Amino acid sequence: MIPKKQLIAGITFLAGLYYLLNWLLPASWTGGKLGDAENTVGPFLQVVAAFSIGLGWFQLLAIQGRNLTQGPVSQRVNAVAFHLTFWTVLVVGLYVNVRPTELPNTAYAAKLWELLFNDVVVALGSAVFSLLAFFIVAAAYRAFRVRNLEAGLMMAAAFVVMLGQVPVGGWMLSWFPGGSAILPKSASWLMTVIAGASLRAIGFGVAVGAIAMGLRIWLSLERGSYFEREA
Amino acid sequence: MDLQRIDRRVIYLLLLFVVGVPLLVKITLPISRFPDSAGIYDTIQTLPTNKPVIVLGNWGGSTMGENGPQSMAILYHLLKRGIPVMITGVDQQGPGLVEAMARELAPKLGRVYGKDFVNFGYRPLSSVTLSSLIKNIPDYMKKDAHNTPVAKIPLLRNVKTLGDCSMVIDISGLQGTTEDWVGVGQSAYHMKMASCVTAVGAPQYYPLYDSGQLVGILVGMRGAAEYEALVGRPGQATRLMPAQSGAHVLVVVLIVLCNLAYMQQRKTKGGATR
Secondary structure, three states, rough: OHHHHHHHHHHHHHHHHHHHHHHHHHHHHHOOOOOHHHHHHHHHHHHHHHHHHHHHHHHHHHHHHHHHHOOOOOHHHHHHHHHHHHHHHHHHHHHHHHHHHHOOOOHHHHHHHHHHHHHHHHHHHHHHHHHHHHHHHHHHHHHOOOOOHHHHHHHHHHHHHHOOOOOHHHHOOOOOOOOOHHHHHHHHHHOOOOHHHHHHHHHHHHHHHHHHHHHHOOOOOOOHHHHHHHH | OOOOOOOOOHHHHHHHHHHHEEEEOOOOOOOOHHHHHHHHHHHHHHOOOOOEEEEEOOOHHHHHHHHHHHHHHHHHHHHHHHEEEEEOOOOOOOOHHHHHHHHHHHHOOOOEEEEEEEEEOOOOOHHHHHHHHHOOOHHHHHHHHOOEHHHOHHHHHHOOOOOHEEEEEEEEEEOOOHHHHHHHHHHHHEEEEEEEEHHHHHHHHHHHHHHOOOEEEEEHHHHHHHHHHHOOOOOOHHHHHHHHHHHHHHHHHHHHHHHHHHHHHHHHHHHHHH
16 A cells, blocks of 8 residues: 555656646647646646645534534634524525526525625625724834834835825925925835835745745655654 | 824724715825836727737735726726726636626626626636646636636637737736736736736735836726726726825824834933933
8 A cells, every 4th residue: 555645745746747847848849748738737736726625614614613512602602603604605605506406596595695795705805904904003103113224214215105105195295396296206216126126136035945945845855744744 | 192102092093084084075186197007008008909808806805995996997998998808816706896897887888798708707726727728718717607608708709828818917916816927828928917906015016017027017096096097087096095195194194203202202211311
């Protein structure tokens, strides 16, 4: 029987080898066959990703199931909310999208699905994200202290970008000819030249690191709790 | 009053006020024009009307405030010019939301689903699956988001590879989606690309814009407002810019006040120790 670790290492190596050869070898050398196989090989990734989503489901259900039966009151309330929303969305979603043909597609079910997805999930996402604005303003106020020259430069750049990105920045200096363009142009210069250059430098570093990381994963040299335990 | 220790609830109320008032009272401020927004507009103006543009709805409810008006302005421009639009994305919510916007605009502009725009829905397009898609779009997509086979979609009649599309516009609240398309799609087919991103995620795209790999970037709501001005259709972003201006000014004022108090305190302490 093939040990699990060797099996995973073998599949990972073969998958990596395929994409490496497909990327490096000219199509004329392989008659284009490697490239043509991409539509067969590519969907494997989606299948693996689907399995990982399934595993996440089971894990979430197991944790929330345990919280429901054994947890303290606060965790039970959360677990009830989780199960209520999870099963409602799952049942309605399956009914509307993949129901058996003998079941009618009622307008109510479709409306309920639309309500759950567009009017609840999307609206909740917007609401939660908008709360960040309050925390960011409070955090910027508390944390931004000009203790040295570098902090002073950073604050000046932040002010130029913040005010240059909104109409009020142009309006503030519009009292003299050409003044309305000063902050927007300065903000644009800071973003394109200063921030762009530093991000490009960071990008090079990250890319070199990604190559090293990719090689380690491809050749299964990566050490971690999973591999150590499974060995 | 210690300006370094303003209660956070006071700050929350101030923010609510400066954001809320411009939403209730009509305030008009001039919209600036950055070259990064104009780059997208100028490119779309020159696109042929017989080749589709891929619009990636890589956003959801969380970034709707910024990506929503961007999508609306871009779709309006594309559909008004009669450029076919193919919608897809790696966010479960985005493609459906973008399609809803296209359906809202379509009757006013005389466009119909299937011929002028089509939605392929959520697709897990990582750099690996993307390389499959770009070589054979109909074979990879197979059906649209409403289960219509690609053979029955008129828009796809002359589309085989990514080379048959004129441009890719990534409207994204996610990290790395534009890089995937630049690395895999643009390197193979050299098509034009643009990115519409949240203000907080924008800096990482400037190197791509600076190198010419992106024809332009729409940055947050500011970019959406500029685009609305460019297409001559002031919308949600234009209305919301005074609110955003208020929030930015509040942050600047609070930081300045806090630092003035901090400097005063340092001066006093320094004097006391001497």
